Amino acid sequence: MVSIIIALSFGTLAVAETITVTTKNVRVVDGDSLSVKYKGRTIKTRSSCIDTPEKARYGTYEDKQHGKIASQFVSDLIGQFKYLQLDLSGQDRYKRFITTVYGIKGNQKYNINLITVQEGYAYVYKKYCKDKDYYRAFEQAKVNKKGLFALNMREPSKVRRGK
Numbered sequence: 001m002v003s004i005i006i007a008l009s010f011g012t013l014a015v016a017e018t019i020t021v022t023t024k025n026v027r028v029v030d031g032d033s034l035s036v037k038y039k040g041r042t043i044k045t046r047s048s049c050i051d052t053p054e055k056a057r058y059g060t061y062e063d064k065q066h067g068k069i070a071s072q073f074v075s076d077l078i079g080q081f082k083y084l085q086l087d088l089s090g091q092d093r094y095k096r097f098i099t100t101v102y103g104i105k106g107n108q109k110y111n112i113n114l115i116t117v118q119e120g121y122a123y124v125y126k127k128y129c130k131d132k133d134y135y136r137a138f139e140q141a142k143v144n145k146k147g148l149f150a151l152n153m154r155e156p157s158k159v160r161r162g163k
Contacts, residue, residue, distance in 0.1 A: 017088050020104070023078050030055055031070030031121060033096065036086065046096040047113045048089060049129035050122040051156045053148070059159040066153050070121040073147065077112060081105060084112070098128075120147025123155050 025037040031052025034045045052074075053059070055067030078084065081103035090098045101112040116122040117134055120141035124134045142149050 016090075018085060019088070020083055020085050023081055023084055026078060026084060028071050028075040028078065030067060031074045031116065032125075034099075034101070044094075044096040045086060045088075045099040045101075046092050046094075047116075048098050048100050049125055049131055049134045050113050050116055051125040052116065052122045053153060053156050053159065058156075059154070062151075063154060063159050066148050066151060069148060069151075070116070073119065073121045074112065074116055077115060078103065081110075085109060117141060118146075120145070120149045120153075123153075123157070125157070127157075 019038055021036055021038055027035040029035050029044070032047040032050050034047070036043050036045060052070040053063055053067035055064055055071050058064075059067075078101075083104040085102040085104055086097075087100040087102070088097045089100070092098060102109040103112055104110075113122075114133060114137060117124060118137040118141055124138045129135075141147065147153075
């Protein structure tokens with residue numbers, strides 16, 4: 001019964017679609033997860049190629065604080081734009097849409113996912129990312145101790161596994 005409801009609620013949204021929304025219709029759940037109001041529905045998204053600390057579920061108090069800081073960074077970054085473009089590329093096991101998120105200013109697009117890595121608020125989600133730009137940005141952020149790397153951020157996937 002639940003899967004039927006999910007299928008009906010997302011029936012008109014394709015997994016290989018690009019949508020544009022105003023930022024007032026976006027809520028940051030975690031640094032790599034958004035809740036988006038689109039055409040009268042709320043869709044849940046998971047940012048592609050990045051993995052940010054969780055703000056509530058896993059790890060030590062410090063890990064959770066890092067999650068709150070990463071979430072606030074993404075919220076502040078998104079707040080600099082009036083519109084976001086979401087390139088949907090599939091769904092994860094939780095039925096969230098995998099997205100590359102772009103902030104739109106005039107004719108310019110800014111890759112929010114990549115900026116989050118460049119500024120040191122996310123790890124590259126190695127299991128799911130083949131884009132070399134993310135790996136280069138990650139190494140630079142880590143070497144330069146940007147963002148959460150200055151606070152010794154632990155790799156989120158290892159925190160979730162209890163390591």
